Amino acid sequence: MIKIEGISKKFRLYHSPADRLREILFHTSYHKDFTALENISFEVRNGETLGIIGQNGAGKSTLLKILSGIVIPDAGTIHIDGKVTGLLELGTGFNTEMTGLENIYMNGTLIGMTHDEIDRKKEAIIDFSELGDFINEPIKTYSSGMVMRLAFSIAIHADPTCFLVDEALSVGDAYFQQKCMRKIQEFRAAGGSIVFVSHDMNAVKTLCDMAIMIDHGKMIDYGEPKDVVDFYQNMVLKKMHQGDVPAEISKVEKSSNVKNSSISTGEVELVLFKIFNDKDEEILYMDSEHPIKIIFEVKAHKDLDDPHYGLMIRNNLGLSVFETNTYCMNLKPEKIAEGKIARIEWVMNFPLYPGTYSFSVGIANRGFDIGSFEEYLLLSHDVDIIKVLLNSQSIRYSGIFNMKPAVHCFIK
Amino acid sequence: MNFSLIIELTKRDFIERYSGSALGFVWSFIYPLINILIYMIVFGTLMGARLPGTDTVWGYGVYLIAGLIPWTAFANTVTRSSTVFLDKKHIISKIRVDLATLPIFIVLSETITFCVTFMIFLGILSLTGYLFTPLLLLIPLVYIVQQVFAYALGFFLGMLVVFFRDLKEVVSILFQVWFWFTPIVYVYQILPQLAQDMLIWNPMLSVVSAYHDIFVYQKIPSFFFLTHVLVAGIVLIILDCLIYKKLEKDIRDFI
Numbered sequence: 001m002i003k004i005e006g007i008s009k010k011f012r013l014y015h016s017p018a019d020r021l022r023e024i025l026f027h028t029s030y031h032k033d034f035t036a037l038e039n040i041s042f043e044v045r046n047g048e049t050l051g052i053i054g055q056n057g058a059g060k061s062t063l064l065k066i067l068s069g070i071v072i073p074d075a076g077t078i079h080i081d082g083k084v085t086g087l088l089e090l091g092t093g094f095n096t097e098m099t100g101l102e103n104i105y106m107n108g109t110l111i112g113m114t115h116d117e118i119d120r121k122k123e124a125i126i127d128f129s130e131l132g133d134f135i136n137e138p139i140k141t142y143s144s145g146m147v148m149r150l151a152f153s154i155a156i157h158a159d160p161t162c163f164l165v166d167e168a169l170s171v172g173d174a175y176f177q178q179k180c181m182r183k184i185q186e187f188r189a190a191g192g193s194i195v196f197v198s199h200d201m202n203a204v205k206t207l208c209d210m211a212i213m214i215d216h217g218k219m220i221d222y223g224e225p226k227d228v229v230d231f232y233q234n235m236v237l238k239k240m241h242q243g244d245v246p247a248e249i250s251k252v253e254k255s256s257n258v259k260n261s262s263i264s265t266g267e268v269e270l271v272l273f274k275i276f277n278d279k280d281e282e283i284l285y286m287d288s289e290h291p292i293k294i295i296f297e298v299k300a301h302k303d304l305d306d307p308h309y310g311l312m313i314r315n316n317l318g319l320s321v322f323e324t325n326t327y328c329m330n331l332k333p334e335k336i337a338e339g340k341i342a343r344i345e346w347v348m349n350f351p352l353y354p355g356t357y358s359f360s361v362g363i364a365n366r367g368f369d370i371g372s373f374e375e376y377l378l379l380s381h382d383v384d385i386i387k388v389l390l391n392s393q394s395i396r397y398s399g400i401f402n403m404k405p406a407v408h409c410f411i412k
Numbered sequence: 413m414n415f416s417l418i419i420e421l422t423k424r425d426f427i428e429r430y431s432g433s434a435l436g437f438v439w440s441f442i443y444p445l446i447n448i449l450i451y452m453i454v455f456g457t458l459m460g461a462r463l464p465g466t467d468t469v470w471g472y473g474v475y476l477i478a479g480l481i482p483w484t485a486f487a488n489t490v491t492r493s494s495t496v497f498l499d500k501k502h503i504i505s506k507i508r509v510d511l512a513t514l515p516i517f518i519v520l521s522e523t524i525t526f527c528v529t530f531m532i533f534l535g536i537l538s539l540t541g542y543l544f545t546p547l548l549l550l551i552p553l554v555y556i557v558q559q560v561f562a563y564a565l566g567f568f569l570g571m572l573v574v575f576f577r578d579l580k581e582v583v584s585i586l587f588q589v590w591f592w593f594t595p596i597v598y599v600y601q602i603l604p605q606l607a608q609d610m611l612i613w614n615p616m617l618s619v620v621s622a623y624h625d626i627f628v629y630q631k632i633p634s635f636f637f638l639t640h641v642l643v644a645g646i647v648l649i650i651l652d653c654l655i656y657k658k659l660e661k662d663i664r665d666f667i
Contacts, residue, residue, distance in 0.1 A: 017575040017666045024658075069508030072661040092506040095428060102427070109420040110507050 002044040002067065002084075002162050002193050007076035009037040009062055009217075036062040037073070037217045044162070044210075046081075049194040051208035051225055053201070053232050059217040060197045064164050067195060082161030085111050091151035096140040100131055100150055103139055107151065111158045121157045128183075129153035130176075149176055156183050162193045201229045202370050230330065268304070268363050268377045271341065272297035273384050275359075285387035288354055289394055289402060292386070294346040298363055298378075300336040307333055308373065309344045310362035314382075316355055321400060323360075327367035351402045354390045358382040414513060421517035426524070444481075444529040448536055451476055463628065464599065470540045471628065477533055478627035479596035479620045482555065485526040486562050486616065487587045492518045493566025494573050494583045501667050511663065512656060515567045519559050526555065547626045550633065554622045557642045561615060564648035571655055574663050594620055615641045 012031035014020055019030035037059045044050040052060050065071040066078065068086045093106045104125055108118045126135050129149045131142075139147060163184070188194055198204055204211055204225050211228040213221040221228045276293040277283050286292060294311065310325030326333050326344075336342050360381040364373035394402060430436045452473040463471035493515035497504060500514055530551070538544070573579045594616045600608065611617050618637030625633040656663075 011665060017577070020662055020666070021572075021575045070505060071664060074661075093503055095424075098427065106420055106424055109416050110503060110509075112414075114416045115419070 001046055001079075001081045002042075002050075002195065003079040004043075004067070005041045005077050007037055007040040007063070007066060007073045007078065008035075009066060009071065009073045010035050035217050037066070037214075040076070040212075040214070040219050042210075042212055042219075042222060044193040044195060046161075046191040046193055047188055048209045049188060049196055049207055051204035051211035051228070052195065052197045052214060053199070053204055053211060053228065054214035058214040060214055061166075063214070064166065064195070064197060067162075067164055080162055083112050083159065084162045084164060085155050085158050085160035086164035087152070087155060087166050090155060091147060094139055094147070094151070097138055099138055100126075100129075100135040100142070103150070104135075104154055107154050108158065111155065113158050125150075125153045125157050128157070128179075145173055145176070152176075152180055156180075156187065160192065162195070163187060165194055165196045165198075201233065205229055206370070226330075265375075265377050267300070267302045269299045269301065270296060270361055270363075270378065270380055270383065271299050273359070273361065275384060275386055283386070285389055286350065287391040288388050289349070289351045289391045291347060292350050294348075294359065295343065296361055296383075297341050297343045298336075299341045300338055302338050304336045304365050304377075306366045307336055307342065308364050308367050309333065309342075310364070311346055312360040312362070313352075314358050314360065315352075315400075316357075321352060321357070325362060325364070325367075325371065327364075327373070328371045350388065351404070352388050353398065353400055353402070354388050356385055356387050358385045414510065417509065418513055418517045418520060421514075422520045422524070425517065425521040440525060440528055441532065444525075445532050445536075448477055448529075448533055451480075452536060452540070464601070468540075470542070474537070474542070475599075475624060475628045476597060478623045479594075481526065481529050481533060482558060482623050483591065483594065483596055483616070483620060484529075485522045485555075486558055486619070487591070488525075489515075489519055489522045489559060489562040490566040490569065491580075491583055491587060492522075493563070494569035495580050496566075497570050497574050497663065497667055498577075498580075504664070504667050511660065512567065512653075515563055515570060518566065519563050523555075523559065543630075545630050547630060547632065550626055551623070554619060554626070554633065554638065557638050557645070558616075558619045561619075561641055561645035561648070564645045564652060567652045568648060568655070571652070571659060571663060574666050590614075590616065595624075596620060615644060 011034045012020070013034050014031050022028075023030050040063065042050060052063065054060050062071060064086060066073050067080070068084055091107060093110045094103050095106070098106075101122070104122055105115070105118055108121075108125075109115070113121070126132075129135075129146075129152075131146060131150060134142065134146065139150075142150070165184070184194065194207075196204065196208055208225040210223065211221075211225040212219055213228050213232050221231050273296045274294070275283055276295065277286060278291045278293065280293070283292070296309075298307075298309070300307070308325050308327040308331075310323065312320055312323035314320050333342070333344075358381075360379070361383055362376075362380075363378040364376045366374035368374065426437060426440065430439050433439065435442070452470060455476060456470045456473040462469075463475050492499075496514045496518060497511060500509075503509060504511070504514075534544075534548075569579065569583055573583075593611065593614055595603075595611070600611070600617070600621065603611065618634065618641055622633035622638060625631050
């Protein structure tokens with residue numbers, strides 16, 4: 001169990017470290033304060049995982065360092081049962097000249113194992129790392145993935161009661177990541193507490209029982225991961241939205257027929273698909289960087305209790321430039337009864353590089369996990385196309401879309 | 413206190429020093445062996461330096477080495493401790509370690525070097541027909557006094573060096589000067605009276621003199637001054653603890 005109450009940490013920024021001693025000796029102030037954390041409190045019970053989210057510089061790392069005891073807070077109490085191990089200290093003390101086995105002893109001792117304990121566990125550590133005979137080679141001969149495997153393997157075998165997991169886990173190949181994840185789940189099932197810091201919102205939502213959000217050192221939100229993540233994403237969106245170019249109209253022309261391919265169970269039918277500009281005029285081509293509205297209508301031939309709708313935009317090479325669905329967007333569309341028609345409207349900005357783009361539509365029922373569904377009802381490719389023209393008011397660029405950079409040039 | 417960690421760090425200290433070399437740990441025997449041989453041969457047989465009050469050709473060589481080995485252990489312990497927090501930054505900034513234990517592994521590591529060197533020295537002495545006395549059993553006692561003081565001073569300087577990085581250069585210069593203000597290559601009695609009076613304040617004088625008494629003059633060293641050094645060491649350790657309590661947070665922030 002981890003319980004912290006009212007943790008605050010200020011870093012004093014000094015011109016030079018010597019100023020700190022001068023301060024103590026002469027009782028005058030030589031520093032600027034930087035508040036890294038202010039009044040943070042939370043609790044992680046045994047077997048629970050707490051997610052910490054926040055933008056870069058919010059104070060997440062400082063919080064982890066306080067939990068692992070490297071940084072001492074100015075105020076507040078920390079109560080931790082048992083041993084804390086952090087994945088942020090993966091591979092600490094590794095010496096590349098020495099063999100994997102020798103490094104197990106050093107790193108293992110550093111993270112709090114005794115010599116006997118390591119003697120007992122080294123077989124398990126080597127097994128889990130899948131290094132085999134490489135364990136007797138110097139670490140400098142290892143690939144970076146092998147080093148990570150060894151480091152993680154030592155950390156997980158140190159029998160911590162609390163685990164501090166940082167972004168570090170994203171290192172290594174997909175297979176080993178899965179293996180690590182399983183091991184962490186086992187650890188949690190056995191009653192270990194985990195503090196998980198990540199920028200991967202999906203991971204936070206799927207792994208964590210609770211989440212906190214930190215911004216500028218303050219705890220802004222504490223609650224269900226889904227709510228906290230939503231709040232976080234809203235905040236990020238709000239910050240991003242400032243400076244968006246207001247939209248304008250363009251030439252309008254109605255289309256002819258479009259070939260398409262589709263897979264369907266026949267339980268739903270796409271009865272209408274139309275593209276509009278922001279003046280509600282149907283369009284076939286448009287200037288880039290203008291908003292468009294896509295409307296499609298779906299007729300259900302059976303009851304759908306949890307329908308979800310997806311849209312994919314592909315370029316002329318068939319490469320998806322953007323795709324999403326209502327489930328992934330955390331929307332909960334209404335149920336449709338048999339024979340009813342649902343109308344789905346998508347409004348979005350369209351800052352794509354000039355060219356021809358096609359729209360594909362997907363319809364499914366009952367979502368779970370990250371964008372998976374129990375029933376895939378219809379996937380209809382290239383139901384319509386739009387031709388994007390160069391926006392004369394825009395910058396010249398090439399690539400996929402206009403990222404609208406802000407550039408400042410200075411003469412130093 | 414984490415003993416496993418101290419032992420592992422000490423082991424590491426030796427392995428790292430000679431890692432990749434074919435002879436490995438054997439090198440830590442070769443260096444002192446060559447050094448001692450050179451001193452004995454150059455000063456004893458080639459220069460024929462005679463030490464007042466002794467009658468063998470080896471007298472001066474023994475005098476020099478008996479002072480030099482402990483001095484090296486002392487100086488290395490203090491200078492290495494003074495930068496230990498910076499040297500082990502990669503560990504301190506990632507894992508919770510008690511900072512007070514870090515200088516201990518240096519004391520331990522230097523003690524091993526000291527023992528190895530002394531064994532070699534005793535081996536060479538036996539070849540010269542040196543008369544061993546039970547006085548040699550006092551060496552560990554003198555050594556403990558010396559290293560308590562070394563730990564206290566090293567820990568103190570180590571904490572200061574975090575704030576004043578320049579101090580580590582000052583420390584190495586200081587030890588150059590200190591070396592010559594300690595009667596290791598010369599004999600205390602040849603100094604003018606004024607210098608003799610000043611040197612009383614040098615704690616290493618009584619330590620080195622104790623080794624000289626044991627090895628060269630073969631008499632029981634003066635425990636009066638050694639006790640002073642021990643007390644000074646203990647007082648300094650208490651002071652270190654107070655400073656550490658006050659500054660630990662800052663030290664960790666600055667590292």
